[in-house]
Amino acid sequence: MKNVRSVRGMNDILPQETPLWQYLEWQVAAVVSSYGYQEIRLPLVEFTDLFHRGIGEVTDIVEKEMYTFPDRNDESLTLRPEGTAGCVRSVCQHNLAASTTKLWYAGPMFRYERPQKGRQRQFHQIGVESFGVASPDMDAELVCMSARLWESLGLTDQVHLQLNSIGDSGSRQRYREALVAYLNDYVDELDEDSQRRLQTNPMRILDSKNQQTQALLDGAPDLRDYLDPESEAHFSRLQEFLTAAGIAFTVNTRLVRGLDYYNRTVFEWVTDALGAQGTICAGGRYDGLVEQLGGKPVPAAGFAMGMERLVLMLQGLGKVSENPAADIYFVAAGADAEVAALRLAESLRTADSKYHIHCNSGGGSFKSQLKKADRSGARLAVILGDNEVEQNTVGLKQMRSAAGDGQQEVISQQALASRIDELLREH
RNA sequence: GUGGCCGUAGCUCACCAGGUAGAGCACCGGAUUGUGACUCCGGAGGUAGCGGGUUCAAGACCCGUCGGCCACCCCA
Numbered sequence: 051m052k053n054v055r056s057v058r059g060m061n062d063i064l065p066q067e068t069p070l071w072q073y074l075e076w077q078v079a080a081v082v083s084s085y086g087y088q089e090i091r092l093p094l095v096e097f098t099d100l101f102h103r104g105i106g107e108v109t110d111i112v113e114k115e116m117y118t119f120p121d122r123n124d125e126s127l128t129l130r131p132e133g134t135a136g137c138v139r140s141v142c143q144h145n146l147a148a149s150t151t152k153l154w155y156a157g158p159m160f161r162y163e164r165p166q167k168g169r170q171r172q173f174h175q176i177g178v179e180s181f182g183v184a185s186p187d188m189d190a191e192l193v194c195m196s197a198r199l200w201e202s203l204g205l206t207d208q209v210h211l212q213l214n215s216i217g218d219s220g221s222r223q224r225y226r227e228a229l230v231a232y233l234n235d236y237v238d239e240l241d242e243d244s245q246r247r248l249q250t251n252p253m254r255i256l257d258s259k260n261q262q263t264q265a266l267l268d269g270a271p272d273l274r275d276y277l278d279p280e281s282e283a284h285f286s287r288l289q290e291f292l293t294a295a296g297i298a299f300t301v302n303t304r305l306v307r308g309l310d311y312y313n314r315t316v317f318e319w320v321t322d323a324l325g326a327q328g329t330i331c332a333g334g335r336y337d338g339l340v341e342q343l344g345g346k347p348v349p350a351a352g353f354a355m356g357m358e359r360l361v362l363m364l365q366g367l368g369k370v371s372e373n374p375a376a377d378i379y380f381v382a383a384g385a386d387a388e389v390a391a392l393r394l395a396e397s398l399r400t401a402d403s404k405y406h407i408h409c410n411s412g413g414g415s416f417k418s419q420l421k422k423a424d425r426s427g428a429r430l431a432v433i434l435g436d437n438e439v440e441q442n443t444v445g446l447k448q449m450r451s452a453a454g455d456g457q458q459e460v461i462s463q464q465a466l467a468s469r470i471d472e473l474l475r476e477h
Numbered sequence: 478g479u480g481g482c483c484g485u486a487g488c489u490c491a492c493c494a495g496g497u498a499g500a501g502c503a504c505c506g507g508a509u510u511g512u513g514a515c516u517c518c519g520g521a522g523g524u525a526g527c528g529g530g531u532u533c534a535a536g537a538c539c540c541g542u543c544g545g546c547c548a549c550c551c552c553a
Binding site for chain 1: 506507511545546
């Protein structure tokens, strides 16, 4: 107990918390399937090369956050740091994108980062990916679907949508040059990180949190002025759709994403309820990725949600997860009574499996077993001792009846199932 | 990877000008014969994250390390 411990940043989700996770998963599955999305289950491990080609060589994820190791065959493998690359790989491998394909998945992702609240090394995402539709109605569908999710989770008034278009590669190229040209005059005023990015990935300077840098950017060229006409039309059409759907958004021309595969639409759902980890959901269009990974050219778009962050928000709502309380607790004293209890509990489960039945009290006096029954939260205690066994009866005690707690009756063992139904269905 | 704060029983925390640890909750048992919740009594549980240093003596001071939180970075 001293020296066994989980790996840093890789946390247990304890029984107390799992109901909330299940609730979240259930809501998401219901919403996305109402849009016709189908679940796909993907490996946690992929060839390292997939992420280098998919996410981009100069991204932070690939440069310093991946769990990469050689397997026994000396091939380099990596624990997936995100879901899109693997999903696209699967789509290519099985030729799934012959027609429009809409997929979703959920599961753990791995990134070697410094843990904080809302950020772990093993964390969980739900991802949604759509293949085969290039027009902006698909972008709109994805945003609508995510908005509907917040609605179903009760989070709508805590989240806000930020939207941008980063155009095609040509417009980004032209904009990058203009931005670098502008910023080169102010190199000394930039923060250290931004100075470095000026060489490696200038557009990432746009979402710097440094205030002085942001002030400098006020005079910088605007990405919007550099969009190619098609991207511009795509973007304005998307905004039309969203307005029609009644979804509020802010166009943030400094919103760029850290993964190289995006083009045109990018969006983020943000909240201020989570401190520095404000993004709960993010995504966009990635029309070039399928081809880049060796498939036929297929347009695509998608987004991913951080489950830990959503769970934190749900907890913040006061949505405390409740463990399913016990319904029936068997109290059995004596060797014969234990046998009878086991037999009766099994027959109850056969008759109706929806009750939570506990029948392994571990012995002890009636008193201590009743105490355990009480703490289990069970509404009914079935009591068996030598007398009951002899007479084929049970004591049935109501632990939580509204009026006059502790009512107890003696009934035949044959009548137990139907009497339990009567008592438990009343509420 | 950088910076700040922190690390005492299962949980929340206390003590201490440095002299080898306590409370509440939880847990277990008991309050006469087969019955829970309230009350009373009792019990178990910590080599004070780990390692080193200073000291006659350290959980308390110093260093390192691991871990947690917060921010940066980055991202979901």
